[in-house]
Amino acid sequence: MPRIIVLGAGFAGLWAALGAARKRDEVGAPAADVEILVIDRNPYHNIRVRNYEVDISEAAIPLAGLLDPVGIRHRVAEVRAVDPVKQQVSVTTKGGSEIVGYDRLVLALGSELAHPAIPGLAASGFDVDTYAAAVRLDEHLAGLGKQVDAEGVATVVIVGGGFTGIEVATEMPGKLDKAGVSGKRRIILVDPNSVVGATFGENARPVVSEALTALGVETRLHARVTAIDAGTVTLSSGEIIPTRTVVWCGGMRASPVVQTLPVERDRLGCLHVDRFMRLTGATNIFAAGDVASCVVDGEHATVMSCQFARPMGRFAGNNVVADLFGQPMLPLDIDWYVTVLDLGSWGALHTVGWDRQLHASGAAAKATKQIINRERIYPPRTGARADLLAAAAPTVQKPPPTGRR
Numbered sequence: 001m002p003r004i005i006v007l008g009a010g011f012a013g014l015w016a017a018l019g020a021a022r023k024r025d026e027v028g029a030p031a032a033d034v035e036i037l038v039i040d041r042n043p044y045h046n047i048r049v050r051n052y053e054v055d056i057s058e059a060a061i062p063l064a065g066l067l068d069p070v071g072i073r074h075r076v077a078e079v080r081a082v083d084p085v086k087q088q089v090s091v092t093t094k095g096g097s098e099i100v101g102y103d104r105l106v107l108a109l110g111s112e113l114a115h116p117a118i119p120g121l122a123a124s125g126f127d128v129d130t131y132a133a134a135v136r137l138d139e140h141l142a143g144l145g146k147q148v149d150a151e152g153v154a155t156v157v158i159v160g161g162g163f164t165g166i167e168v169a170t171e172m173p174g175k176l177d178k179a180g181v182s183g184k185r186r187i188i189l190v191d192p193n194s195v196v197g198a199t200f201g202e203n204a205r206p207v208v209s210e211a212l213t214a215l216g217v218e219t220r221l222h223a224r225v226t227a228i229d230a231g232t233v234t235l236s237s238g239e240i241i242p243t244r245t246v247v248w249c250g251g252m253r254a255s256p257v258v259q260t261l262p263v264e265r266d267r268l269g270c271l272h273v274d275r276f277m278r279l280t281g282a283t284n285i286f287a288a289g290d291v292a293s294c295v296v297d298g299e300h301a302t303v304m305s306c307q308f309a310r311p312m313g314r315f316a317g318n319n320v321v322a323d324l325f326g327q328p329m330l331p332l333d334i335d336w337y338v339t340v341l342d343l344g345s346w347g348a349l350h351t352v353g354w355d356r357q358l359h360a361s362g363a364a365a366k367a368t369k370q371i372i373n374r375e376r377i378y379p380p381r382t383g384a385r386a387d388l389l390a391a392a393a394p395t396v397q398k399p400p401p402t403g404r405r
């Protein structure tokens with residue numbers, strides 16, 4: 001029986017697996033004739049974009065409820081390596097090491113937060129890159145809430161003024177409220193650039209500044225973190241800030257597993273795929289999501305985002321089965337790009353276009369953000385086979401609904 005393995009059950013992997021099951025149905029192949037196997041280190045699908053939120057109780061959805069109804073097998077294992085010549089994947093489980101062979105492979109292992117060798121970062125830093133890390137941060141904050149007011153207890157330093165850092169900083173007042181952290185609160189956002197949100201258009205950037213000011217978030221620009229310990233963080237300016245909580249948001253890199261493949265990658269370690277999600281320079285391998293990059297509108301390459309990971313996954317899943325059965329594959333074309341950045345209780349920022357021009361802000365943009373985070377990017381949770389397969393059709397959603405302030 002041919003085996004399709006999907007590595008990763010995030011936004012790309014989940015939709016690749018469901019897309020493959022849908023196409024398997026379409027070609028009339030019973031599940032018993034074509035195995036689809038998903039391998040992930042976790043038994044859940046993480047709605048990763050929600051990991052910064054005050055309430056992350058809905059951010060981890062058990063895979064069994066999403067994959068079992070459509071006849072997709074799933075295993076909890078750590079993927080160590082891929083051998084594209086032998087068509088094998090090396091994994092480790094609690095039981096030890098194992099080699100699993102494939103006929104077709106979909107790489108969807110996503111990205112990881114880059115961790116530079118800053119003294120103390122590994123031991124004392126927090127992040128929201130994964131669901132487990134987000135839970136760890138929330139537990140730490142809850143622990144601080146039980147402590148008497150002491151130096152640095154109510155100070156949170158967030159490092160990195162990109163999208164994730166801004167979302168963590170602006171959500172932090174709500175997180176501290178929930179954790180019951182009292183005393184003189186300080187939330188400080190550190191970034192080496194001269195502005196926060198440097199990649200936004202000129203008319204959008206002031207919105208971020210307005211929200212940070214309104215929420216009392218301090219900034220330290222032109223600054224890098226040089227050392228972290230359990231009680232302080234030291235900046236390149238020489239400033240030492242007493243804090244128990246440093247949240248690292250220093251940028252993402254494609255999964256380390258794919259870095260050993262003998263193919264070309266971009267500066268973030270992403271693999272090049274064609275419009276059908278086929279890995280350039282390899283056979284029988286497809287890739288989708290943060291681990292890959294392709295040109296979607298004849299001009300722009302995908303960026304690491306769930307906005308692209310989900311359709312890339314659906315098309316990869318469809319095409320991997322089409323390829324196996326010698327049927328025509330479908331090219332992915334996406335003619336729109338938006339960003340919707342959460343700005344905590346202040347609202348949100350909605351930009352349109354690759355130059356990230358302001359479209360909406362405040363409450364109107366927040367309504368859009370909540371629709372995205374709470375509905376639009378969720379798989380059906382009915383447990384119904386028909387719902388899951390219908391949602392995996394290889395189509396591209398329309399841009400999210402918009403509102404203007």
Ligand SMILES: Cc1cc2nc3c(=O)[nH]c(=O)nc-3n(C[C@H](O)[C@H](O)[C@H](O)COP(=O)(O)OP(=O)(O)OC[C@H]3O[C@@H](n4cnc5c(N)ncnc54)[C@H](O)[C@@H]3O)c2cc1C
Pocket residue numbers: 007008009010011012013039040041042045046048049050051052077078079080108109110111128129130164167255257288289290291304305306307308309340341
């Ligand atoms: C806090 C935060 C906020 C974000 N906000 C936005 C946003 O507003 N909009 C947006 O478009 N994007 C946002 N992103 C980015 C978005 O989450 C990613 O682009 C998206 O998750 C990529 O999907 P993916 O499937 O490629 O990777 P992931 O969703 O990360 O999935 C990868 C999967 O692979 C598994 N895995 C990885 N390595 C291994 C291994 N070695 N062995 C076994 N399993 C492994 C992981 O457990 C995971 O399930 C945000 C990210 C973060 C962290």
